[in-house]
Amino acid sequence: MLWLRGVSMKLMRVSSPEEVFSLIREQFTALESEKLRLEKAGGRILAKPVYSPENVPDFNRSTVDGYALAARDTFGASEGMPAMLEYSAEILMGQPAPSIQNGQCCLVHTGGMLPPEADAVVMIEDTEAAGSVIQCFRQVAPGENVIHRGEDLKKEGLVLDQGHRLRSSEIGLLASLGIAELEVYRKPLIGLFTSGDELVDYNTRQLDPGKIRDSNAPALSFLAEQKGAEVKYGGILPDDFSTYLEKSRKMLNEVDMLVFTGGSSVGSRDHTAGTMQELGQPGLLVEGISIQPGKPTLLASCNGKPVLGLPGHPVSALNVFALFGGAILERLAGHESFRFTPTVKARLSRNVASRSGRTDYVRIKLDQSGNSINAEPIFGRSGMLRTLAEADGFLVVAAEKEGLNAGEEVEVALWN
Amino acid sequence: MLWLRGVSMKLMRVSSPEEVFSLIREQFTALESEKLRLEKAGGRILAKPVYSPENVPDFNRSTVDGYALAARDTFGASEGMPAMLEYSAEILMGQPAPSIQNGQCCLVHTGGMLPPEADAVVMIEDTEAAGSVIQCFRQVAPGENVIHRGEDLKKEGLVLDQGHRLRSSEIGLLASLGIAELEVYRKPLIGLFTSGDELVDYNTRQLDPGKIRDSNAPALSFLAEQKGAEVKYGGILPDDFSTYLEKSRKMLNEVDMLVFTGGSSVGSRDHTAGTMQELGQPGLLVEGISIQPGKPTLLASCNGKPVLGLPGHPVSALNVFALFGGAILERLAGHESFRFTPTVKARLSRNVASRSGRTDYVRIKLDQSGNSINAEPIFGRSGMLRTLAEADGFLVVAAEKEGLNAGEEVEVALWN
Numbered sequence: 001m002l003w004l005r006g007v008s009m010k011l012m013r014v015s016s017p018e019e020v021f022s023l024i025r026e027q028f029t030a031l032e033s034e035k036l037r038l039e040k041a042g043g044r045i046l047a048k049p050v051y052s053p054e055n056v057p058d059f060n061r062s063t064v065d066g067y068a069l070a071a072r073d074t075f076g077a078s079e080g081m082p083a084m085l086e087y088s089a090e091i092l093m094g095q096p097a098p099s100i101q102n103g104q105c106c107l108v109h110t111g112g113m114l115p116p117e118a119d120a121v122v123m124i125e126d127t128e129a130a131g132s133v134i135q136c137f138r139q140v141a142p143g144e145n146v147i148h149r150g151e152d153l154k155k156e157g158l159v160l161d162q163g164h165r166l167r168s169s170e171i172g173l174l175a176s177l178g179i180a181e182l183e184v185y186r187k188p189l190i191g192l193f194t195s196g197d198e199l200v201d202y203n204t205r206q207l208d209p210g211k212i213r214d215s216n217a218p219a220l221s222f223l224a225e226q227k228g229a230e231v232k233y234g235g236i237l238p239d240d241f242s243t244y245l246e247k248s249r250k251m252l253n254e255v256d257m258l259v260f261t262g263g264s265s266v267g268s269r270d271h272t273a274g275t276m277q278e279l280g281q282p283g284l285l286v287e288g289i290s291i292q293p294g295k296p297t298l299l300a301s302c303n304g305k306p307v308l309g310l311p312g313h314p315v316s317a318l319n320v321f322a323l324f325g326g327a328i329l330e331r332l333a334g335h336e337s338f339r340f341t342p343t344v345k346a347r348l349s350r351n352v353a354s355r356s357g358r359t360d361y362v363r364i365k366l367d368q369s370g371n372s373i374n375a376e377p378i379f380g381r382s383g384m385l386r387t388l389a390e391a392d393g394f395l396v397v398a399a400e401k402e403g404l405n406a407g408e409e410v411e412v413a414l415w416n
Numbered sequence: 417m418l419w420l421r422g423v424s425m426k427l428m429r430v431s432s433p434e435e436v437f438s439l440i441r442e443q444f445t446a447l448e449s450e451k452l453r454l455e456k457a458g459g460r461i462l463a464k465p466v467y468s469p470e471n472v473p474d475f476n477r478s479t480v481d482g483y484a485l486a487a488r489d490t491f492g493a494s495e496g497m498p499a500m501l502e503y504s505a506e507i508l509m510g511q512p513a514p515s516i517q518n519g520q521c522c523l524v525h526t527g528g529m530l531p532p533e534a535d536a537v538v539m540i541e542d543t544e545a546a547g548s549v550i551q552c553f554r555q556v557a558p559g560e561n562v563i564h565r566g567e568d569l570k571k572e573g574l575v576l577d578q579g580h581r582l583r584s585s586e587i588g589l590l591a592s593l594g595i596a597e598l599e600v601y602r603k604p605l606i607g608l609f610t611s612g613d614e615l616v617d618y619n620t621r622q623l624d625p626g627k628i629r630d631s632n633a634p635a636l637s638f639l640a641e642q643k644g645a646e647v648k649y650g651g652i653l654p655d656d657f658s659t660y661l662e663k664s665r666k667m668l669n670e671v672d673m674l675v676f677t678g679g680s681s682v683g684s685r686d687h688t689a690g691t692m693q694e695l696g697q698p699g700l701l702v703e704g705i706s707i708q709p710g711k712p713t714l715l716a717s718c719n720g721k722p723v724l725g726l727p728g729h730p731v732s733a734l735n736v737f738a739l740f741g742g743a744i745l746e747r748l749a750g751h752e753s754f755r756f757t758p759t760v761k762a763r764l765s766r767n768v769a770s771r772s773g774r775t776d777y778v779r780i781k782l783d784q785s786g787n788s789i790n791a792e793p794i795f796g797r798s799g800m801l802r803t804l805a806e807a808d809g810f811l812v813v814a815a816e817k818e819g820l821n822a823g824e825e826v827e828v829a830l831w832n
Contacts, residue, residue, distance in 0.1 A: 343761075
């Protein structure tokens with residue numbers, strides 16, 4: 001941790017991003033769970049392990065269209081010397097399979113049930129029917145083209161562990177077991193305040209001199225929703241500590257996490273920090289993060305609830321919320337941790353300078369150029385949203401690096 | 417295009433994935449547009465370009481906390497020889513800035529308006545106040561720490577072009593301009609049918625012999641919602657062509673795209689293909705795709721509306737829908753094209769065999785191992801959803817490759 005002279009001329013604890021991520025892991029835990037219908041549970045995290053109520057499949061199933069038979073009846077069969085089987089019946093989809101005798105076979109469709117005496121399926125392409133005789137031009141091994149009873153899942157076996165995220169594949173898996181209700185972690189509810197006497201509602205048509213529209217409220221609300229949270233917007237806070245504290249206290253009672261933005265003036269930053277100290281224990285944890293953009297970020301834990309103070313600059317606010325707000329939300333939603341960040345491999349089009357000791361998040365525009373992808377850094381101040389709208393993603397320049405050179409291969413994370 | 421002997425013993429046109437993606441680009445276009453409130457427009461695509469109604473910012477703004485002044489009054493200033501300025505006033509946030517005289521300065525907060533005579537801001541850290549005299553220990557250049565009027569956006573200049581996706585940064589940018597309503601492309605509505613006589617509703621508690629629960633309906637519905645569509649589920653179709661056609665025709669009138677799944681039996685596959693020919697011109701376009709899993713995929717265009725026939729195997733159905741259904745939805749939603757696929761760089765833990773001439777989508781489990789990430793291929797049949805639930809993502813083995821070797825560096829796309 002570094003001590004730097006801060007905006008309000010007091011000493012400020014500046015933490016590295018890694019320190020902040022571990023603080024988040026230490027201080028915050030998953031919200032309570034709730035029961036949800038399967039079709040509403042997509043994207044949520046399991047709060048309890050799920051065990052299988054049955055064997056899957058519950059019968060030996062064919063994985064192809066073909067003839068179900070005893071594999072030994074095909075041994076030695078070839079194009080020149082086909083095995084001859086007696087056609088016995090067609091197994092209808094969704095119907096129990098009939099029995100077969102030695103040397104017999106049944107027509108079976110993909111997903112159909114095998115007769116108890118059959119242990120393999122020969123694909124229809126490898127056969128030819130001549131009256132009631134089926135010529136089989138290939139030998140099949142026992143178990144070939146069959147999914148066995150319980151092969152996918154055993155009865156009472158673990159299906160998905162607590163902490164598993166429900167993607168479309170998990171929804172399908174649980175549906176195939178008839179599990180219609182699940183215990184998942186609750187969706188986090190964020191209370192959002194913006195502040196700054198220069199701010200007016202973004203629906204304001206004509207601006208008075210010195211005023212700007214509050215773009216952070218709708219931008220952060222959408223970003224938070226994309227990250228699986230609901231947002232309750234509390235409005236623009238006036239530059240007055242007691243109102244700040246009173247409104248925050250009331251909001252914190254109703255939500256799982258509080259987010260302030262726009263401590264862009266010294267006053268509101270002090271109000272945010274002061275409020276964090278008053279709202280609950282242990283209070284303020286982080287007074288700055290050694291990143292660019294986004295250094296003047298505040299983070300507190302108030303009686304177990306996270307309180308995040310974002311910089312007022314729109315680009316910084318979005319960047320910090322995407323990184324640290326996102327990490328907090330994953331914690332609250334019950335994610336173990338999001339370990340893998342997918343990136344686009346690209347070639348840097350020009351040099352990027354970076355101050356050592358600070359992690360830089362450089363906005364990048366990607367362009368296809370022949371077989372490779374060009375990463376064009378976008379320079380511009382953190383107040384300029386246009387630069388963010390032009391960016392496809394961002395590039396992280398680690399604290400120990402002093403910059404990157406044109407032509408280097410870099411990994412660009414896409415910007416939501 | 418290849419001609420192969422298909423499931424129902426007829427010749428089948430098998431297209432490469434690239435051919436299918438270009439067909440999708442050729443055949444389908446964006447839906448009509450609709451007007452939406454900004455706070456509802458996140459994730460949508462602009463149907464018209466947006467121009468700026470004003471200059472942004474509308475006044476010269478400070479990007480730091482400091483003193484606004486004429487840069488020339490600081491020329492030559494240093495730690496040892498500070499420039500002395502007369503403190504004139506504090507510029508209140510959201511208030512018009514007062515005028516200053518030569519040699520004067522005003523206290524300004526981040527985002528505050530500069531006096532008309534000031535052209536730079538010196539950071540508060542580089543100054544010291546002594547009564548009404550401000551000592552300035554650094555010289556600043558004209559324009560330093562200032563965003564000029566119109567620097568972010570010029571009045572009537574292009575803000576975002578038609579086809580631009582509205583992420584949180586775009587929402588913020590438009591909000592900062594007071595643009596409260598937008599013309600965006602409509603959200604696609606998908607009609608979904610499942611089929612197969614072995615299928616029963618996934619809420620069924622106890623399965624009869626030979627039956628399986630319809631897991632594709634809820635899994636595909638969630639995947640489609642994640643990809644920005646709404647889904648209208650039409651139920652499980654019986655193995656009867658006239659019902660098939662009648663229900664499909666009615667549904668197609670009400671939706672933008674039709675999806676069938678579970679032509680796992682030959683019958684339902686033929687019904688799907690037949691229905692596609694009857695529903696409108698030009699009808700069936702693709703009778704198979706040279707991918708694994710997912711080959712027996714059908715695609716049609718019926719009077720401009722896409723109709724997709726997915727394989728019945730759950731893993732194949734999800735894989736094909738994620739790839740080709742996703743590409744169709746992007747087209748309908750107005751995406752120009754999604755050019756960059758982010759991936760996780762990892763090291764393959766064992767050999768992967770692949771048939772040349774076929775693009776393989778190999779399920780991968782990722783594991784951190786020291787400083788690198790291990791990509792463990794998951795082998796399992798495409799009927800087994802458990803294998804998909806274990807996978808973090810997938811690896812594409814191009815058609816011309818005959819496999820990949822253990823130890824190779826690979827790029828893994830995350831599975832939604």
